[in-house]
Amino acid sequence: METSLARDLMSDEEWAFFERFILTVRAPNGRRPTNHRLVLDGVFWIARTGAPWRDLPAEFGKWSSVYRQFRRWTLAGLWEQIMDALNESGAVQHALQMIDSTVVRAHHQAAGAKRGTPRQGFGRSRGSFTTKIHLLVNAAGLPMRTEITAGQTSDYLGFELVMAENLPTPSALLADRGYDADSIRKSMDKRDVLPVIPMRKSRKKRVGVDRALYRLRNLVERCFNKLKNARPVATRYDKTVESFLAFIDITSIRLWLRHLST
Template structure:
């Protein structure tokens, strides 16, 4: 809590309910995928938990916490980039035009999904997160995360990131790309196969995030709130 408290908004007027108890209740709900009304009584009124969760998510508190803790462990050698699909529950897609336009939910062969794009360090710990609709390509996520890349030597990615503009952008930053070439390429692109094997760490990271029920299945209509759930899971699993 000593590391987290500086990121919380200051209390004005009447002292608010204990942050530790409320945060523990928020983590319990997100990890187990429960309704807020099903929170155990030990965490206090469920309305308090929900109101604090919604208010802090809108302010980007949980995203700032993850970014701040990740900045304390600066990566200097290798980062990895990838994306995964997260299923959207009917509660997140209902009552919206075309299945929830503006909520970053898209239809794919697997149904209604949101796509999580992430950059992690050499140990598989998430550094930057970005969400899009499920049908959005890897290139969109790569373009959005490009500016948040740290000053490193290597970037590992799969064939979905094999684009000339992306390789040139990495080269301008002084980063060497370890990305296999697409099969449609006329000229073969060489990559370090031994180094590329380490990319499984970002796949493991996605699997651990999906152990949290409200991350694996999206129940929140607001994309900012859903991204807060992912950032909270990443903080608890990797940065605390």
């Protein structure tokens, strides 16, 4: 008896959520997959296991067809549209936000994409061949915005990437000492945001922080831990920046939906 490899499939409620977004990005003259839901479940299977696309179980359809549809959705901005809709839904409070970054190692097979490794978010850091994920989360510890850069990139640059103008503005932003910069503090002052950031030891003029509030920064670290349960996020296998960021967004979206369903 053949055992199915498909588990953790979408519920009907989850599919109903995704379907309305998928129908808006479908190319009118493209070949329509026989089953959008099955294709999306195949994408989720890859996002969870980190397996090569060629190892996708046949029950999801031909692997090359699922991969091509994944790339179409990715390049059409589907995952970003969904993340924007979740951020704008008002389902979670955004008054308190946390920012942080983490470095993930890139598999050697991830190298070799067109335009060179720097443009694809690869670099050299303490972890050798790496990519850095910059993450902004809300008060519920859910991802709001993720960006990726080369592994050696400063957190200062990551701050500018994730603090987008179209996101809800927080009342307070929590971050570690890596974000203690005059430019960041001035940027927060202009937005009327309280920066809860410990100062570097080299600072002569000291500004205290609310330690009780600062303890909540662990929410962003816990969010990284949840994201890295998805193997393509914990280790980068993708050659292109679009595909790697897509898997981070897909994992983020599913975290949102599981939170909202509880």
